Amino acid sequence: DTAVSQTPKYLVTQMGNDKSIKCEQNLGHDTMYWYKQDSKKFLKIMFSYNNKELIINETVPNRFSPKSPDKAHLNLHINSLELGDSAVYFCASSQDREQFFGPGTRLTVL
Amino acid sequence: AQTVTQSQPEMSVQEAETVTLSCTYDTSESNYYLFWYKQPPSRQMILVIRQEAYKQQNATENRFSVNFQKAAKSFSLKISDSQLGDTAMYFCAFMKYNNNDMRFGAGTRLTVKP
Numbered sequence: 001d002t003a004v005s006q007t008p009k010y011l012v013t014q015m016g017n018d019k020s021i022k023c024e025q026n027l028g029h030d031t032m033y034w035y036k037q038d039s040k041k042f043l044k045i046m047f048s049y050n051n052k053e054l055i056i057n058e059t060v061p062n063r064f065s066p067k068s069p070d071k072a073h074l075n076l077h078i079n080s081l082e083l084g085d086s087a088v089y090f091c092a093s094s095q096d097r098e099q100f101f102g103p104g105t106r107l108t109v110l
Numbered sequence: 111a112q113t114v115t116q117s118q119p120e121m122s123v124q125e126a127e128t129v130t131l132s133c134t135y136d137t138s139e140s141n142y143y144l145f146w147y148k149q150p151p152s153r154q155m156i157l158v159i160r161q162e163a164y165k166q167q168n169a170t171e172n173r174f175s176v177n178f179q180k181a182a183k184s185f186s187l188k189i190s191d192s193q194l195g196d197t198a199m200y201f202c203a204f205m206k207y208n209n210n211d212m213r214f215g216a217g218t219r220l221t222v223k224p
Contacts, residue, residue: 031210041149041199043214056211088153097205098145099212101155 023091
């Protein structure tokens with residue numbers, strides 16, 4: 001069974017569109033995260049939720065909005081997509097120590 | 111703020127040989143965790159090894175071991191008997207104890223040559 005899953009794995013869309021990426025974990029962890037990995041492979045945390053509450057909110061455009069319906073899910077909604085949003089987005093979860101990552105979603109904005 | 115520095119953007123090693131990847135970090139904390147993650151071309155992030163700062167003994171996982179020097183704030187990864195499947199990006203990461211904010215280094219691209 002996949003521990004942390006993301007859908008879709010690939011997403012190609014036009015500038016200006018709104019899109020969502022879904023994430024689910026079946027590890028029973030309390031904390032979930034979203035990371036952005038740019039073309040140079042640099043990993044930057046965007047958001048972190050603990051038991052459905054936002055605990056880390058790095059400086060990201062407010063076009064990005066995380067939503068956590070329950071502690072097993074953390075979805076990422078992006079409004080008005082821009083070319084610079086093209087990247088790989090990783091979801092992760094943890095319980096006090098190491099983080100377990102999903103397979104990533106490659107977002108391409110045309 | 112904690113920073114993690116990986117000074118080697120790229121490295122290569124011959125199959126079956128040993129390679130060491132460097133990582134230094136900056137923190138005023140005394141309790142924390144350090145990690146090495148591997149990202150192969152499949153892009154999946156895989157935990158390689160974990161070290162708790164309060165433990166003096168260096169962590170080991172099969173062919174992977176670390177050299178943790180707390181005073182020097184250094185955390186290098188040694189890969190013994192390198193295999194082609196070790197070809198990947200390797201990320202060093204730091205996390206304060208009881209805090210979920212993990213910070214990553216810029217990564218080292220390792221190529222294992224046949």
